[in-house]
Amino acid sequence: MRYEAIDSGLFINNRKRLITLLKPKSMAIVLSNDVIPSNADGTLGFRQNNDFFYLTGIDQEESILVLFPDFPDENFREILLIRETSDHIRIWEGEKLSKVQAANISGITKVLWVNSFESILRKFIFEAEQVYLNLNEHDGGDWSFQTRERRFINDFKQKFPLHKTERLAPLMRQLRVIKQPLEISLIQKAIEISKKGFYRMAKFLKSGVFEYELEAELTHEFLMNRSRGHAFHPILASGASACVLHYVTNNNICNDGEVILMDFGAEYANYNADITRCLPVNGRFSKRQKEVYQAVLRIMKIARNMIVAGNTMDKLRKDIGKVVESELIGLGLLSKTEVERQDPDAPLYRKYFPHGISHHLGLDVHDVGSRYETFKQGMIFTCEPGIYIPEEKIGIRLENDILITKKGNIDLMENIPIEIEEIEDLMNS
Template identity: 50%
Template sequence: MRYDPIDPQLFISNRKRFIEHLPAGALAVFNANDIMPTNADGTLPLVQNRDLFYLSGVDQEETILVLFPDAYNPAHREILFVVETNEHLARWEGAKLTQDQATEQTGIQTVFWLSDFEKIFKDLMSQAKTVFLNSNEHLRASSPVETRDQRFRKWIMEQYPMHHYDRSAPIMHRLRAIKSPIEVEIMRKASAINTKAFNRVLKFLKPGVMEYELEAEFIHEYKRNGSPDFSYTPIIASGASACVLHYIENDKECKDGDLVLFDCGNWYANYASDVTRCFPVNGRFSDRQKQVYNAVLRVMKASMELLRPGNQLHEYHKEVGELMTKELLDLKLIDAIDVKNQDPNWPAYKKYFMHGTSHYIGLDVHDVGLWTEKMEAGNVFTCEPGIYIPEEGIGIRIEDDIVIGEKENINLTAGIPKEVEEIEEMMNS
């Protein structure tokens, strides 16, 4: 484990909050993710099922969590099933969690080996009225691969067709949208590592450097600080490539006079950081670059003021659109006639700012949350306005990670320079 141990009280509290949403007689099951194959005998590193991790803190494959608060046997109200270590596993892959280690890590007192699952589960199902099953219901989810959760769903409905079934996802989206103080502290650590990486790259950038060399500087700083990898495929886009929103080739030379857009994040203890900055290759913004950059920065600062308890995300995005419209009018990229004749479903500003401004962030970069409800203290959002002008070869986006507080917000990534003067001074020092 590359990260510091997490206080198991986080997972104890998360399970307690989840159970409060279950009706009488309900049982819930959460499965670990699969280790995904590549080619031949290759595999990718495990990316744990975030809901299982949220409720248990277990970062190990082939794990099952069962929550059954009304179980007749009090010891069966929280059960964790893990793979039993054997000599072969220990020799080739390293020892898995012992039962005592699993209890220490999760706060779950009842830990069985996975080989006992079907026998014990049969007894639990004889008592349960409803079964809550987990699924990926993220609004952007699209996966052609059958997951362990999906295979389990087929198996349980075939074995126990007369039970009632329900969805855990709506409960998990509600719970995960509000970050506890322990979670915020973990996200601080992720952001602190990302801050080190951005500040390292800021001093490394110069004409002639390749985008992939900059990518290497990020991963070097991540790994040496206990962060295993990028939290998403990094975007390091110089010049006109910054106008391609999901540019991931990172194979161009950084040329004198261009800007480089860095959209880079990292993991720490399964929690994500997600930051975007734009830096001038030669250490100085041109007048036009500065003009556009400061327009984006003004929208960002005003948008962050709108991320407050009681505001609503859809309304917030409309307000940000109005802020951006004013800036684009001042930049003469659109005019009053464009605004007057705009399609309400695709306003004039969308020509140069076509993506959303904020999304939930946490255990996933695009974390689950409640898009139809009002913002609350404990929500964590990105704030990332941008202006993209392909005809000028300028693409600028600035992004920070913001924890909404009762009285004031916390900017987790404020330590990464974003004022023009600050960036130029650091690059030329």
């Protein structure tokens, strides 16, 4: 792979922790993702199923993991099935992983070719009292799309209608939400690459530059540092476009006097960074731009200190809502009287700050984890307040990634410029 080899101990430990959560005499089946078609004979490329990667480290299509910790023959309690290289594949796509390579990556000794899956399933299925099957249960996911997992679940239930199935996703969420030390280091690597991209864009930005040129600079820096590219489609929104939360066309010109909102992040070894910075196109913020920027920065610093063990997302959102209200009153966007008379179920600040303050981060940019659970040591969250004023063509959002530890939290992006003086010095040095 493009990224450096990952210690197989991470995946071995992840499987061990999963096994402790399975019911007795259970089998778990986890599939890799599809290669998604585009048009004609083209594809959109391949991105591994994050649960599959978490358990195996295998970054290849047409792969299957079978776990059956109570199977009578101990040699078959962990099986990895991978795609065999044929002469056709070798000519058109190149070599796929060998069994030895797959074993070294995953730490699984029993590696078979994927075309033997049916015979393996027949060997196992009638010894299992229940079978754990996986599905994307993220509340923001597209459940209408027929993924490989959905197709397999439908086929499995048709073939084995009397077998009891269990949901694997809640167990994977329980595991993945707490980041292991090696995972944290991979996220820090993605952050470091993102920092390099930010510096490159800051040096390149000037009046007359197109947003897509900044995207090109960012992409170049990512690829030069062993990233496969963007963690998500980057937002490079100048002027009024910064008030569009998911503006991703990046087609407009950056004009003198505007502020450009940059929401981006590098992917590294399937792990992600998520950062937002705002830069003045001409290198200096106007008085009003500074006022809004400082308001957002004050909100961010308060919110960052609230992302600690024992807090909850709902409490964080409500507490920060009060801070946002105060800042909007200070900016002249709301009046104290209006706020006092508002419907508490429809707070007025949402007009200028319509999105959430934070989300889990990891293998997914909006990573698995319940918005209702208590914050715990080892979780990583974003902290991303914003104020958007379409009538003034100003949109400011700032975002850092925060790790919760036993002694408090650590801002993983504290060394990336964010203060107004730092931003202006960077752009004018």
